[in-house]
Amino acid sequence: MPGRTTVVGAVMLRDGRVLAARRSTPPVGLWEFPGGKVEPGEQPPDALVRELREELGLAVTVGAEVGDHERPWPISERLELRLFLVDASGDPAPGDSHDALRWVGPEQLDGLDWLPSDRDALPLVRDQLVTSVLRD
Known part of the structure; x- marks a missing residue:
């Protein structure tokens, strides 16, 4: 959207699970799809x-x-979230922005305290997880 800064997040799938990252920067303790x-x-x-x-x-x-990139998830008046599927080589390690990483399955998604915009994306992420399990 015009006037908004885009924040990108990774939907990284592995073995029927997706990577979630817990923030160590404000808002501390909330989970998100890693990115920036x-x-x-x-x-x-x-x-x-x-x-x-x-x-x-x-x-x-x-x-x-x-x-839909035409309708990203709003984070605030100035920020919007767009998510992308990502393939990674290697194992992730938390850096300065996160204090924990967790691979979660579709049944565990709702159990994390997500950032609001990331929580709004969970239905589509859950669909990606189910589809990835069916392909494997």
């Missing part, structure tokens, strides 16, 4: 590659967007 802000002149997939390298020490390949 898109910098001026940067494309969202490129920002996600950069953010996941910086935050989790991962090399990733960004795939399809989850949801």
Whole structure:
């Protein structure tokens, strides 16, 4: 949306689970799909590659967007969230932005205290998890 900064998040699937990251920066203790802000002149997939390298020490390949890029999830008046499927090589390690990482299955998604925008995306993420299990 015009005037909003885009925040990108990774829907990283592995063995029928998705990676969730608990924030160690405000709002501390809430769970999110790891990622970060898109910098001026940067494309969202490129920002996600950069953010996941910086935050989790991962090399990733960004795939399809989850949801509709024309209607991203609002975070605030100034921020919006877009999620992308991501393939990663290696195991993620929490950096400065997160104090815990957890792989969660579809039945565990609602048990975490998510950031509101990430919580709003859970139905589509759950669909991705179910679809990935059916493919495997």
